[in-house]
Amino acid sequence: MQTLEKEITTTVATTTTISGSQALLEALIAEGVDTVFGYPGGAIMPIYDALYDYHDRLKHILVRHEQGGIHAGQGYARTSGRVGVVFATSGPGATNLVTGLADAQIDSTPLVCITGQVFAHLLGTDAFQETDVINITTPVTKWNYQVTDANEIPHILAKAFFIARTGRPGPVLIDITKNAQLQKIEYAGYKKCEHIRSYRPKPIVRKEYIAEAAKLINEAKKPFVLFGQGVILGKAENEFRAFIEKGNLPAAWTLLGLSALPTDHPLNVGMLGMHGNYGPNVLTNECDVLIAVGMRFDDRVTGRLDKYAKQAKIIHLDIDPAEIDKNVKSTVPVWGDCKETLPLLTKAIEERNHSEWLAKFAAYTKEENEVVIHKELNPDTDELTMGEVIRLMNEISGGEAVVVTDVGQHQMVASRYAKFNKSKSNVTSGGLGTMGFALPAAIGAKFGVKDRTVVAIIGDGGFQMTLQELGTIMQAEVDIKILILNNRFLGMVRQWQQLFHDKRYSFVDIQSPDYVQLAKAYGIAGATVDNRSSLKDAVTTMLNSKGAYLLEVMVGKENNVFPMVPQGCSVAEIRLK
Amino acid sequence: MKTEYTITVYTENQVGLLNRIAIIFSRRKINIESLNVSPSEAESIHRFTIVISETEEVVRKLCRQIERQVEVLKAYYNTNDEIIWQEMALYKISTDAVAEKLKVERLLRECGARAVVIRKDYTIFETTGHREETDKLVEVLAPFGLIEFVRSARVAIIKASNGFHEKLKEFEAYEPAEELIENEFLNKQDEVFTM
Numbered sequence: 001m002q003t004l005e006k007e008i009t010t011t012v013a014t015t016t017t018i019s020g021s022q023a024l025l026e027a028l029i030a031e032g033v034d035t036v037f038g039y040p041g042g043a044i045m046p047i048y049d050a051l052y053d054y055h056d057r058l059k060h061i062l063v064r065h066e067q068g069g070i071h072a073g074q075g076y077a078r079t080s081g082r083v084g085v086v087f088a089t090s091g092p093g094a095t096n097l098v099t100g101l102a103d104a105q106i107d108s109t110p111l112v113c114i115t116g117q118v119f120a121h122l123l124g125t126d127a128f129q130e131t132d133v134i135n136i137t138t139p140v141t142k143w144n145y146q147v148t149d150a151n152e153i154p155h156i157l158a159k160a161f162f163i164a165r166t167g168r169p170g171p172v173l174i175d176i177t178k179n180a181q182l183q184k185i186e187y188a189g190y191k192k193c194e195h196i197r198s199y200r201p202k203p204i205v206r207k208e209y210i211a212e213a214a215k216l217i218n219e220a221k222k223p224f225v226l227f228g229q230g231v232i233l234g235k236a237e238n239e240f241r242a243f244i245e246k247g248n249l250p251a252a253w254t255l256l257g258l259s260a261l262p263t264d265h266p267l268n269v270g271m272l273g274m275h276g277n278y279g280p281n282v283l284t285n286e287c288d289v290l291i292a293v294g295m296r297f298d299d300r301v302t303g304r305l306d307k308y309a310k311q312a313k314i315i316h317l318d319i320d321p322a323e324i325d326k327n328v329k330s331t332v333p334v335w336g337d338c339k340e341t342l343p344l345l346t347k348a349i350e351e352r353n354h355s356e357w358l359a360k361f362a363a364y365t366k367e368e369n370e371v372v373i374h375k376e377l378n379p380d381t382d383e384l385t386m387g388e389v390i391r392l393m394n395e396i397s398g399g400e401a402v403v404v405t406d407v408g409q410h411q412m413v414a415s416r417y418a419k420f421n422k423s424k425s426n427v428t429s430g431g432l433g434t435m436g437f438a439l440p441a442a443i444g445a446k447f448g449v450k451d452r453t454v455v456a457i458i459g460d461g462g463f464q465m466t467l468q469e470l471g472t473i474m475q476a477e478v479d480i481k482i483l484i485l486n487n488r489f490l491g492m493v494r495q496w497q498q499l500f501h502d503k504r505y506s507f508v509d510i511q512s513p514d515y516v517q518l519a520k521a522y523g524i525a526g527a528t529v530d531n532r533s534s535l536k537d538a539v540t541t542m543l544n545s546k547g548a549y550l551l552e553v554m555v556g557k558e559n560n561v562f563p564m565v566p567q568g569c570s571v572a573e574i575r576l577k
Numbered sequence: 578m579k580t581e582y583t584i585t586v587y588t589e590n591q592v593g594l595l596n597r598i599a600i601i602f603s604r605r606k607i608n609i610e611s612l613n614v615s616p617s618e619a620e621s622i623h624r625f626t627i628v629i630s631e632t633e634e635v636v637r638k639l640c641r642q643i644e645r646q647v648e649v650l651k652a653y654y655n656t657n658d659e660i661i662w663q664e665m666a667l668y669k670i671s672t673d674a675v676a677e678k679l680k681v682e683r684l685l686r687e688c689g690a691r692a693v694v695i696r697k698d699y700t701i702f703e704t705t706g707h708r709e710e711t712d713k714l715v716e717v718l719a720p721f722g723l724i725e726f727v728r729s730a731r732v733a734i735i736k737a738s739n740g741f742h743e744k745l746k747e748f749e750a751y752e753p754a755e756e757l758i759e760n761e762f763l764n765k766q767d768e769v770f771t772m
Contacts, residue, residue: 134593139600143647144593163647197748198589198650322641 015186020150020176021050023187024114027157028058030190033085035059035447037072041089043129044116046181048087061447061476064468066093068440070100071466074109075444078427079402079452081235083164084444086113091129094136094175099434101140101171106431107256108233110169112160120148120177133175142170150183158193167201168320169233203321203335210341213315213332214348216289217247220313222357224280224287225249226272226301229256229430230294230318230338237261237423239342240293246346248354250361252280254295256430259420263399269361273301274565275412278372278574279364281565284309285572286360291315294338297327298431307570317341371576372562377417383556384532386413386485392539393455393483394419401453401543402427404445406438406462409491412561414457424449436465442480443472453481453543460486460512470522473548481542482526482550484515487557495560500567519550526550581610582636582654583662583733586625587617587741589648598625598649601642607631611664613730619741622650628731650748655735662733666711667693668702669725670718675700681721688714699724 018026024047028036036058040048051060063069066088073084088097094115104111118127134146143163147156153176160172217223231240237260244251244261250269251261261268270277272284281303284290290312295301302308305327316323316330317338324333334341376387390413393401399419404427405411411428420426427445429437442456463484473480494508519526525545529538535553542551565574588594595614602609610628617624629636640652672695675681685702688710694701704711711728 135596138593138596139604146592196647199647200748320645322638322645324641326638326641 015188017184018187019050020153020183020185021047021181023150023153023185024157025050025054025058027154027190028085031161035061035076036085036087037061037063037069037444038087039063039066039069039093041093041116043090043118043178044087046178061472064471066096067099068466068469068472070097070113071437071440072444073111074100074104075404075427075441076448077109077111079424079445080448081424083110083112083161086111089116090118091131094133095131098136098140101137103429103432103434104171105140108169108229110164111171112164113171113173115173115175117175117177119179137173141173144173146175147180148177150180150185154190158191159196162193202319202337205336205340209332209334210344210348213334214345216313216315216332217349220289222287223249223289223291224283225251225291225293226295227251227257227260227293228254228295231257231260232423234294234337234339236339236342239339243342243346247349247352250358254301255415255428257295258415259426260423262421263419271416275561278368278563278576279361281571281574282364283360285570287312289313289315293317296323302327303565303569303571384535384553385559386410386555387417389485389553390414390417392536396540396543397453401455402445402449404438404442404454404456406458407433407435408459408462409495409561410457410459410485435462438462439466440469443469443478446478446480455481455483457483457485459491460484460488461490461510470524473524474522479547484552485555486512486552487555489557515550515552524548524550528552530554579630579632581628581630581657583660583731584627584640584652584654585735586643586652587650588623588625590621590623591648594648597646598643601639611730613732617741619745622741622745626731626733651744653735660733660735662731663705664708664711664729664731665703665705666728668714668718668723669699671722672697672700674721678721684717690714
């Protein structure tokens with residue numbers, strides 16, 4: 001392989017004979033990929049055979065299930081800001097990717113997934129481990145393609161990476177038949193893709209809309225900014241800060257926008273949506289101009305749409321034209337990359353004070369603090385709360401940790417209370433709400449930012465969905481901290497059953513194994529804690545441990561997450577209890 | 578209010594794209610009334626003609642979802658008065674019925690039909706026109722024993738369109754760099770991706 005690399009890099013004009021599998025790995029290296037998450041199998045064996053010679057340049061993490069592999073790829077992409085790469089074999093290997101693809105599609109995560117496929121001459125014959133991966137994955141990929149001839153591999157891979165990472169990012173799946181993996185081709189080097197005729201990653205910014213938007217903001221008495229993951233994906237955190245600081249604009253975040261603006265920033269007024277903060281929800285229906293930046297008005301954010309911000313003029317900044325007017329009709333659509341549009345808008349707006357308006361948010365925060373937050377973070381009951389665990393984590397880590405959450409009550413509590421100083425520090429399954437996401441995603445997140453502490457916060461339900469990835473943590477020596485908040489219930493469903501189904505607790509009572517023993521079986525240190533006096537030490541031990549660590553905290557069984565916008569209600573009807 | 582809209586989509590010719598476009602409708606439980614795929618006026622560009630009955634707002638959103646697809650260049654939607662459109666239909670009836678009943682001949686003339694095939698046992702007529710016109714002949718022929726009937730998808734020309742040639746030039750305006758890139762990003766990975 002050494003000689004091959006030399007030949008390729010020194011002689012551009014001439015060609016080298018290599019296999020399709022080698023061409024694939026050369027493409028990954030040319031795209032700057034350093035880590036691949038995958039699982040081998042019959043139809044992808046030629047690629048794994050080639051990988052044997054590339055192991056010094058491409059790190060391969062052997063996961064325990066393809067779903068774990070793709071969630072790891074997502075975690076990697078979310079913390080590193082780069083494209084996650086996943087390998088899986090045909091048939092069941094490929095179908096196991098589907099949940100992760102759907103998750104990445106709805107949360108706009110850039111991925112390139114490579115699946116093996118049966119020989120081209122066997123396509124459509126119901127061959128062993130053959131499945132129609134392209135058609136199965138079409139609704140859940142930004143783009144997919146089946147390669148049957150190795151000559152296609154370099155330019156298809158270039159296209160795949162270009163599509164995955166540009167515009168509104170998303171998952172791309174490339175299915176490669178076994179004959180193409182084996183086929184020898186004359187390889188002339190790798191050329192990155194920079195343009196696809198039919199694909200417009202960024203709409204052209206229309207200056208007249210910038211002017212109109214600025215006019216509305218300048219005239220506004222009660223402007224309110226909502227920001228989503230678009231700020232992070234657009235690498236526009238600084239531009240966003242400059243924008244809100246110039247206009248003194250209060251800004252609230254969606255679940256995926258979390259960490260784009262530091263928690264302590266004076267203009268950060270909190271979280272939107274069903275379990276978001278009191279002020280941002282109520283004041284959505286009082287503001288006069290609503291400025292949405294890189295967010296898509298998900299139903300969990302808007303509550304009842306026909307009662308959502310009807311009084312306000314709406315400015316919507318988004319890179320994806322299909323998002324404009326999809327759920328909420330905008331007064332001024334600002335199509336484009338917010339990295340470009342935000343500075344234009346900042347330039348055009350005037351400095352403002354808005355102190356009275358900001359004081360309204362502060363008043364609501366005070367009320368929420370008194371009724372909800374204080375007792376969640378500093379409870380006077382015997383039972384531990386999820387909130388106090390998060391508070392301790394904040395105190396010890398100082399907001400420097402990457403927090404990966406699963407789905408459910410712990411996810412809402414962690415998102416509400418975890419502190420963040422840096423962007424790309426929050427990884428969660430937002431749009432799809434995939435239980436079992438956090439453990440594998442945390443593995444990938446750690447490979448994305450090797451020098452940072454990664455804490456996976458998981459409920460007792462979600463952990464049991466993908467706990468096989470403890471094997472990956474053991475074998476690849478992944479230094480992540482696993483914090484299981486165990487309430488012995490599928491807590492979020494139980495909360496709904498309590499509030500909306502007359503406490504008919506239907507199949508939400510879930511038992512757990514001994515997690516400390518389980519971790520021990522995988523050579524992972526761990527502890528369990530059920531009382532306040534030893535909680536702080538336990539969290540400290542976890543965060544300071546060398547290597548992976550599992551901490552189980554037994555929290556109150558029937559605690560609820562509040563505030564809450566009940567389904568079918570307007571955001572202004574948010575309940576504090 | 579639901580109205581009949583004709584959606585015209587200009588695309589690359591790519592296996593699987595038909596499915597990608599079809600599921601945009603089926604996912605939202607919208608029935609495609611007619612679908613035609615053909616070459617277009619621009620070389621290598623294909624043209625989908627899709628007919629649905631929906632409100633203007635829904636159709637606009639569908640077109641945006643269609644344009645999101647990587648291989649789609651452009652999607653237009655038009656009401657029936659903004660397009661010239663035709664559908665073709667074939668009718669098979671017994672030749673005896675045609676030969677013996679003069680009335681049939683007259684009706685065929687009125688409907689603008691022409692005979693494509695005449696055999697001893699059957700005759701095949703063809704008409705081209707709007708739905709009402711092709712439907713009318715079905716009604717008329719039914720009493721004489723219509724053996725088979727089939728109607729094609731709609732094809733449509735947008736009255737206000739200047740064709741896709743100029744638009745295509747816009748899409749092609751950006752030329753990619755020609756030089757090869759050889760592993761040069763390996764040591765500066767943070768700069769590789771610009772999302």
